[in-house]
Structures are given as C-alpha cells and as structure tokens.
Amino acid sequence: MSGVTHDAQPRRVVLWALPRTLSTVFEKCMGSIPGVQIINEPYAFAYYFGPEGKVAENPDTEINKTLQAVMKQGEAVVGPDVKPGWFHESVCTFQWVKDTLEAPYPGKSLVFSKDQCYCITDKLHMIPRGFRHTFLIRHPHKVFPSWKRVNQDLPEPLCPKRYGYAEMCDLVEHTKQRGDRNPVLIDADDLQTSPASIMRQYCDAIGIPFHESMLQWPSGTDFLDDWIINSTFVSVNKISQNGGFYEEAFNSTHFKAPSKIPSRSELTDDILELVDASMPYYEKLYEMRIKP
Template sequence: MEEKTAEESSSPTQVRVMLWFIPRTLSTAITKCLSFVDGIQIIFEPYLYAYYYGPERKQTGVSEMYDNFLDKTNDAVTDKVDLAKGFIPDTCTYDWVKQTLEADYPGKKIVFCKDASYTLDGQYDRLPQGYRHTFIIRHPYKLYTSWRRLVQRFLQLQEPFYWHELPEPIRPAKYGLEEHYELYQYLINHGMNPIIIDADDLQRHPESIMRKYCAAVGIPFTEDLLQWPSGDDILHTWMAPDGLIQGNKLGNEGGFYDVALQSTCFGPPRETPSRASLREDVRYMSDASMPFYEKMYNHRIKP
C-alpha cells in the first residue's frame, strides 16, 4: 500500500494525524487537549466502533460473557445523546471508516483521529492515506492493571477471574501491545516513520513531549495545550459514535472516558508497581507484552 504524503492529501495545507492507542494510555486526554487547537477536526475511534458494533464486528469467542459485554455497551450507544457529527452502527464498516478518514473537511486545518490499533484487526489495506501515523505506549504493569480494573467494573466480574482467559474480543488476541507493535512495524516496512510517545514521559514532561509531538506532525504548539477546561462540552465538536462517549457511564465509578473528560492537564504519573505485586493474569499479560513495549519505547520521542 502506498501512502499519500501530507502534500497529496485532499488539501495541500491540511495536516492529517492518526494517534494509535491501547486503552488506558492517556489517548483521550491527548485528544481532548488537541481539541482546542484552532481549525482541528477530531474523529474519535471509528475503527473501534466498526470492530465492536458495525456489520463486520468481531465475532470470535462469542459467549454469554461477550453477549453481556455487547448488551452493556449497546446501552451506552443508544443513550439519548445528540452528538452533532455522530456515526451509527449500521453504516460503520471498515471501508466506510477509510472513506470517512480520507474525505474532505473544508475549512479545517487539521484532521486528527485517535483509534485502537488492535481494532484494525490486521486489515492494513483499510488504513487511510494521507496521514502521519503516531503511537502512544504505557508501561505494561500500569496498562494492564488499569485495563483489568476497568473490565472488571464494566462487566461486574467477581474475583477470582483471569483476564487473559476471557474470550475475544473482551481482550485482544495478543493483549493489545503485540498488535500495537505489529502495526508500527508494518508502517516502518512500508517506508513510513511513525512517531511514538510514552504516557509516563508525557505526564512527567508535558511541555517537552507535546512541543516535540506537535512539531513532528505539523500541529502548531502553544502553551494553551498544557491546560484546558474540565468537562465534556468539547465533545460536540467531535465526529464520534452517537452516544458512546457520554453514554459510557456504567458501573459505580463511571465509564471509559470520565477521568480524561474531567481532566484539566496532564498530571504526574503514578508509581510503576513491582512485578511481584501484580495479579497473576496481569503479570502473565505483562510478561508476554513487555518485549513489544520495550522495542517501541526505544524509539519514542524523548523529553
């Protein structure tokens, strides 16, 4: 697949950026931060939506637990929330996502999409042309501890349970980080030069990392990107799944995005837990994923 350069995209001056993420890596906070850049169009998780809800949605490992997972998230999707530029399950195929990302956005200086790399599901021919690809990573001990906690709360699972033994796609087949690395390596092999940032680096050195990230992809940096208003009003400027974001408040402690949407800045990182302190399944997934994290970490933007 040949990728268009920024100069070959629909507008010769329009910057287009993909931020590939794994859940619990600060990607929504980054997206909210960049939402206040003048002339930006945010497109929020279209591949993830196709993967879980569209006509080509992932079906492997179907079980009662997975049906429960879909029922809960469908409740969120059908919540009565009006996002002006939302998209709906019936039309959200992978080809539709590609066409939407490649569409013209008149009057916009920047098109920025964030999406989960594992939900591309290896369909690299569905990657959009004309984009600068970037990745965010996080130490596996933190990533899987946080992700497991979210899944447990969301599905109301009682201990003991072993997350790595749950059916796909409640957890990715290769636990997310390996899929992340595979997409990164694919882009490298096809002549692209993806940018990587690490979540801990971003929290410890937000100005340095955001300044370098913006310079690398062509987004203008100002110090206004280091602090933003709390709340979710900015969502109404996004192109996002109808109801998925604001309808995500499931469980006693909120949903997937609440912390990021209520944030006002990149706060300091939490201490990385020791390997010995991890739950058995978190340790298993971390050990399996650590080599891919380390390979990407070695190529990250440094403060």
C-alpha cells in the same frame, strides 16, 4: 492558530494506542487546537460493534450479549441530543471508517484520529491514505492492572490475541514499510513528566505549531459535541457506574504527574502473565520514543 492554513486538504494525523494509555486525555489536548476535527476510535467500533465486528460475528456468546445490552441501554438515552458528527455503530464498517477519515473536511486545518492499534491488525488494507502515523505506549505494569479494573476479565474476552503490544510493533513496522520511516512514538510517563517538551517535539514531528494553551483544557464533556464519535458510546459513558470507561479523562484539565510503576510483587499472577508476554515488545517500542 497562526502558521496553520485552512487548505482544501487538511493535515492528517492518527494516534494508535492501547486502552489505559492516556490516549483520550491526549485527544482532549489535541482538541484544543483551532481548526481541528477529532475522530474518536472509529476502527474500534467497527472492530467490536459494527456490521463486521465481533459482536455481529458471535451475537450469542455471553460477553457479546452483555455488550449488546449495554449498547442498547446507551442508545435508548441518546434521544434528540445526537450531534451532527455522531455516528451509529450500524454504519460502522471498515470501509465507512476509511472513507470517513479520508473525507475532505473543508475549513479544517487538521484531522486528528485516535484509535486502538489492534483493531486494524487484520484490516491493514483499510488504513487511511494521507495520514501521519503516531503511537502512544505505556508501561505494561500500569496498563494491564488499569485495564482489569474496568474490564474485570483479562485476557478474555476484550483483550487482543497478542495483548496489544505485539500488534502495535507490527503496525509500527507496517507503517515504516509503507514509507513512514521515522515513527513518532510517545511514552505516557514521559508525557506526564515533561508535557511541554514532549508535546513541542510531537507537534514539530507532525508539522503543526506548538502553543502553551495545548497544556490546559476545560473539564467536562462539552467538547464531544464537535467530535466525530459513536453516539451510543457517549451515552454509555454518561449512564455507566462512576461515569464510565473515560470518566477521569473527560474530567481532566491537564497532564497530571505520573504515578509510580508498580513492582512485580504488587501484580497478580494473571496480570504478570500478560506483562511478561508484552514486555519485550514494550521495550522495543520504548527505544523508539521521543525523549524528554
């Protein structure tokens, strides 16, 4: 890409998101940039499955037994197809994640990592140095119903203590206190409605050129070969019913027009409880967003 140099130290950007916010689609978009190294959710794997993670802390709970069984099933089918950048969850300590993000990556012009904001809440000292922090939000009326469809039981056991939006507000404030005074924040509906405008502004904010080619990418999972990503995760998504948690994102080719925001009358009581707790934080974040 013209205008991007392959320095010894590439430009580094992290996108902090919540589940079901189109973050993997956004990641595919960024993966179309020549010279980029994508690092997919390393903190999330440290948080859940690494040696310091929730499964290791309480291996005998029913949900953690289920998670272990699913991961073992995925691990069993990885076989010889592991790519050079794929990592096993057994190495995924928070320090390993930080070191991996801060590694040199010679020949790369951009290191782009996507992760879940709440997975770093209790480990803020492990935030990597040298990164521009950016954020992706989506209306709670969309996030929680989508999350429930793939997770079944909300808020327990996988939903964070403060449902994610409060954790993201805290992370935004933390990065501001560390000197990142102008948060780069995108709302998923704005991105779907005006992808060229939003992506142009996003690229300008993080200091890379925008190209129209960023708005179209191939369907399928071949792109994963070049990512730094958990190997078992790749297999789990291939063998899971309906293609797994990320089937729609993996099959995407562009940003689709947004669906309408469900009304309160369309939401169940358990979802409304999460929505009502999260909405003040969402509204605060929404005011900071890049506007179309």
